[in-house]
Amino acid sequence: MKVEKIKYPMGAQIGALTAEGALIYDETISARRPALLMAPNWMGMTDAAIERGKLVAGDRYVVFVADMYGQGTRPADFGEAAALANPLRENAAEQRKRIRAAYDAMIAEASKRNLIDDRRAAVGFCFGGGNVLELARDGADVAAAVSIHGDLKTAAAAKKGAVKAKLLVAHGAPDPVAPKADRDAFEIEMDAAGAKWQMLIFSGVYHAYTDQGSDVPGVAGWDEPACRMTYAATHQFIADAFADKL
Numbered sequence: 001m002k003v004e005k006i007k008y009p010m011g012a013q014i015g016a017l018t019a020e021g022a023l024i025y026d027e028t029i030s031a032r033r034p035a036l037l038m039a040p041n042w043m044g045m046t047d048a049a050i051e052r053g054k055l056v057a058g059d060r061y062v063v064f065v066a067d068m069y070g071q072g073t074r075p076a077d078f079g080e081a082a083a084l085a086n087p088l089r090e091n092a093a094e095q096r097k098r099i100r101a102a103y104d105a106m107i108a109e110a111s112k113r114n115l116i117d118d119r120r121a122a123v124g125f126c127f128g129g130g131n132v133l134e135l136a137r138d139g140a141d142v143a144a145a146v147s148i149h150g151d152l153k154t155a156a157a158a159k160k161g162a163v164k165a166k167l168l169v170a171h172g173a174p175d176p177v178a179p180k181a182d183r184d185a186f187e188i189e190m191d192a193a194g195a196k197w198q199m200l201i202f203s204g205v206y207h208a209y210t211d212q213g214s215d216v217p218g219v220a221g222w223d224e225p226a227c228r229m230t231y232a233a234t235h236q237f238i239a240d241a242f243a244d245k246l
Contacts, residue, residue, distance in 0.1 A: 002024070003053075004024075010070065019098075019102065019105075022053060023064050023106070023113075024054055024062070033060065033062050034061050034062070035119070036060075037135070039132050040066070040127075041211070044073070044075060045069075056231075060235065064106030066099060068088065068128075091155060093156070107120070120140075121143055122165070124146070125208075125211075126149055129169075133167070136167060139164060142165045144246075148170045149172060149175060149177075149207050152178045153178070154189070163190065172202050172209055173201050174206060177207040177219070206219060
């Protein structure tokens with residue numbers, strides 16, 4: 001798998017911040033593939049995020065890993081991650097600008113290399129799940145947006161007709177980071193917006209269940225069956241969205 005670090009502007013209204021994402025693709029494949037934006041968890045554009053990007057890309061997609069914090073800004077621990085992520089969670093306009101900048105960079109850079117066709121989707125994990133949902137709320141032209149154990153709340157509800165993407169939310173039922181009240185509010189919001197959505201809910205599964213080593217009793221924990229089924233469902237959901245079967 002080829003990994004290219006890509007610097008890109010975060011947007012004219014965000015100041016002088018420059019982001020550094022990663023374009024990931026199987027360079028042995030000559031055919032053009034769909035573009036898939038991947039928003040990582042709140043630790044940002046780490047080596048682990050790049051490895052996940054390779055896993056997600058496989059031979060199916062050209063993946064771009066988004067940077068929500070800016071080049072060189074990498075949290076050292078969960079406390080620093082919270083300090084970076086939480087202000088964005090409370091500022092939907094800024095969050096949408098940053099994830100939109102990553103989306104635009106993905107299309108521009110992958111197109112330059114003649115890697116992609118006209119199919120686009122997005123997937124995010126934890127904080128990144130919230131990021132791709134904000135991209136969908138912003139009306140991005142993506143066929144599918146998938147949030148995996150992600151943030152569901154927003155500081156600015158989607159407007160009616162704004163959400164073009166089909167939405168899949170995969171979540172643990174007892175996840176305390178985004179509890180059932182958040183799921184209920186998300187359903188109400190998306191129904192009011194006229195969005196088409198699906199939820200895949202796992203009993204007894206907590207936050208960050210696709211992250212090995214994430215175990216925090218009562219809060220987070222790796223779960224192999226839920227992880228395996230989520231990846232399978234994600235790929236099928238995206239394929240169905242591309243084929244207009246949803």
